[in-house]
Amino acid sequence: MKIIYHCYGRAHSSVVASQLHLGNLPMEGSVTKEAIMAIPEFDLAEAADWGEPYLVGRDAADNEVYILGLNSQAPICIRAMLSLAGHLGQADQILLVNTLAAIGLKTRIGGFMSKKLRCNRIGKPLAASGIISSLPRLRQLVGTVQEELIRKVQDGEEEDHCHYRR
Amino acid sequence: MIYHWEGKDAVAPIAAAIHLGYFPPSVKTGKELHFLLRQQLPFRNGVEQREVGTILQLGQGRKGETVFILAVGRKPDLVLKTINKMLPLLDEDPTNYLFINCKAYLNRNNPMEVKARPRLCGWYNAIGQLVDQVQRNL
Numbered sequence: 001m002k003i004i005y006h007c008y009g010r011a012h013s014s015v016v017a018s019q020l021h022l023g024n025l026p027m028e029g030s031v032t033k034e035a036i037m038a039i040p041e042f043d044l045a046e047a048a049d050w051g052e053p054y055l056v057g058r059d060a061a062d063n064e065v066y067i068l069g070l071n072s073q074a075p076i077c078i079r080a081m082l083s084l085a086g087h088l089g090q091a092d093q094i095l096l097v098n099t100l101a102a103i104g105l106k107t108r109i110g111g112f113m114s115k116k117l118r119c120n121r122i123g124k125p126l127a128a129s130g131i132i133s134s135l136p137r138l139r140q141l142v143g144t145v146q147e148e149l150i151r152k153v154q155d156g157e158e159e160d161h162c163h164y165r166r
Numbered sequence: 167m168i169y170h171w172e173g174k175d176a177v178a179p180i181a182a183a184i185h186l187g188y189f190p191p192s193v194k195t196g197k198e199l200h201f202l203l204r205q206q207l208p209f210r211n212g213v214e215q216r217e218v219g220t221i222l223q224l225g226q227g228r229k230g231e232t233v234f235i236l237a238v239g240r241k242p243d244l245v246l247k248t249i250n251k252m253l254p255l256l257d258e259d260p261t262n263y264l265f266i267n268c269k270a271y272l273n274r275n276n277p278m279e280v281k282a283r284p285r286l287c288g289w290y291n292a293i294g295q296l297v298d299q300v301q302r303n304l
């Protein structure tokens with residue numbers, strides 16, 4: 001299965017969500033701003049990287065975890081990705097997760113300052129500080145994704161068992 | 167084979183219909199064209215905003231190629247790039263996919279310049295020429 005965390009620029013919220021998913025950031029307890037800023041992909045992606053899923057790693061269940069920036073075109077691109085996967089019979093093999101809804105104004109302003117105004121000395125720490133504030137929501141989102149993945153595996157096992165019994 | 171366009175008119179649906187052999191590659195008279203345009207061609211009035219981005223399968227061509235249409239809105243670059251980059255993730259070879267920008271072709275071969283025939287016929291025949299080129303290169 002491929003889990004794609006997507007946001008506006010692939011530089012902040014999706015990066016942190018993917019690190020939470022992979023266990024590189026804790027799902028409980030406090031996280032420092034420095035720890036967020038030390039993530040290699042944090043505040044890194046540029047406009048040229050939008051539209052290209054970037055493989056961050058594999059989780060414990062061997063699911064591939066990607067991050068993706070879709071600019072303001074997210075609804076159109078998501079429809080395109082899902083319909084493409086559907087035509088190829090692989091719609092159940094990708095999970096698209098919008099992380100943008102989990103972050104607040106501080107991260108957005110930080111991201112804007114860093115990426116649009118090219119002022120990353122102020123923008124990057126501001127975005128990281130915003131991420132700290134939004135961490136409970138990002139953790140909740142990632143937790144929901146992980147529960148969904150477990151449920152899918154269980155459903156698959158039950159289905160296999162039913163086939164076996166028949 | 168993905169014919170893509172902005173989504174507001176019938177360019178890509180007509181291109182797909184010609185490709186699949188439902189419509190002729192050219193028309194000679196306005197009467198003939200109006201007859202075709204009165205047919206219940208799917209998406210002949212374009213697509214709604216909520217359908218922009220959805221890849222729509224319309225059929226299979228003579229050489230076994232699957233024909234799709236895709237409304238990409240006003241900014242097609244990111245949508246097309248995302249699709250292209252998603253293909254390897256879905257174990258597909260991007261070189262097996264042909265993206266045809268209907269609007270760019272029609273802009274290059276401006277049907278307004280076709281003086282010999284009525285303007286709308288020129289527009290239709292330009293789409294026919296595009297499909298002809300695509301099919302020859304298959």
